[in-house]
Amino acid sequence: MNDSLELAKDLVLTRIGYGAMQLAGPNAFGPPRDRAEAVRVLRTAVELGVTHLDTSDFYGPAVTNEIIREALHPYPGSLRIVTKVGFRRGPDGSWDPWPHDLRAQVHANLEHLGVDTLDAVNLRVAGPGSLAEPFGELAAMRDEGLIRHLGVSNVTAGQVAEARAIAPVVFVQNLYNLAVRHDDALIDALAADGIGFVSFFPLGGFSPLQSAVLDEVAASLGATPQQTALAWLLQRSPNILVIPGTSSVAHLRENIAAAGLTLPADAVARLGGQTPPQ
Template sequence: MTSSTFRIGGEREVRRLGFGAMHLNVASGARKSSVAVARRAVELGVTLIDTAQLYSWGANEELLAEALHPYPDDLLIATKVGVAPPDGPREAALCGRPDFLKKQVDEGLRRLRLDRIELLQLHRVDPEVPLADQVGALREQQEAGKIVHIGLSEVTVEQLAQARQVADIASVQNRYSMLYREYEDVLDACTEAGIAFLPWRPVHPAASQPAGEIAAVATELGATPAQVALAWLLHRSPVMVPIPGTGRVAHLEENVAAADLELSDDQYQRLDGVARR
């Protein structure tokens, strides 16, 4: 039986099915329903919610604070820094300059109404700035008490190894799903090191499979293809902490229920075979 929890950084226990807040609509007309989704996630027992300054340029963080502050003691809010908003003719761009990262940490603390961020992730590695400088800036914020744990997003095995020479890395957030396996080697490295792996876009495109092995296993379990995709991820590695996102309560409830699905070894292998083909 797969474990239902994981300890971020070996310390902070969370349920292994989190929630990605990116799809929460911050517009005034949709704000009430978005707040309801965030609150329902907590009611359902979700203890890790992922956001980022990139999501509506901080408005997503503010919405979570509006919905959930003061936060329950068992809730971990993770956010990300390292992307600069558009400025005149310039489009949004990666920015890993230490001064910019430190500024974004302070902005995240203010918007989330936190004294410290429990999991602060580098949204992308800026190729124009040495990785050691980017991770070093976050380590300095950690030493200052503004960050508890440091994470990375969209990194290679080599970048993960380099970052770990500078600071303890508690999580990696790369795109990964049953049918998207580009970062298999990164997942394996995280599994070996006990680093949380937070796959983004964890369901698509498996949820859209109308037939075949995914649909067959869904029928056997009385579940949806999306739930099967999430159950497969939880079975795949003990460090896996999927963060499916949605802006609808019904979809949220469907996703969270996937944590209770148990795949047999035969079902897991059949699904794994689909992905490898």
């Protein structure tokens, strides 16, 4: 059962969501190899009850959002599409921090997704430093009704506090998985305040998780390593949501099925509890 987390009355997200970055071409740049399969992946995610779809207009750019629109518009009432701004792509596919022209970035998302209001927008920051100016701009667009909810991504605890002093933050989206656990303290602090923590790269992203211990634990549970890694995240804290990405319907089904996997205490201990596996 893919449980949901209510982060606001109109923001109820399945804890296993879907991250759409893999629907663009390699390195999230250009068109996908198989657009029809990309459409099938999105429709299957919705059929399987996923209500949390993570995207950005800088995947492609615009490719992922346009495929989402083609596959799912008009959107089912329960679906929430979470996008992010703060970067742009160079002509060679480079990822360039771009905390400028945020209004244009928001409008590009509105246009490509085919909506009047964005369900939620993450400000994706490039590193430490003040986010007050760009986050303040997004807060103003929230007040105008262009955006319903705000989040921050790739941030420190200090940056989260800075954002929360400007406008409500419903979730933080950071890199966190079995092998990368720098955010343990932040996760617990956010849980105490009722704020979601969205793990991006839950399967390791461009560096797939590889661990003999993970393989052994997964085999002992009759699950795949990917399912075990997702189940570990869901058990790590009740405020964690995951957005595994895949370009394949078969992998999507496996990932969502991880909601039914419970890791016994000895499996969690073998995976290292709060510390990385050796």
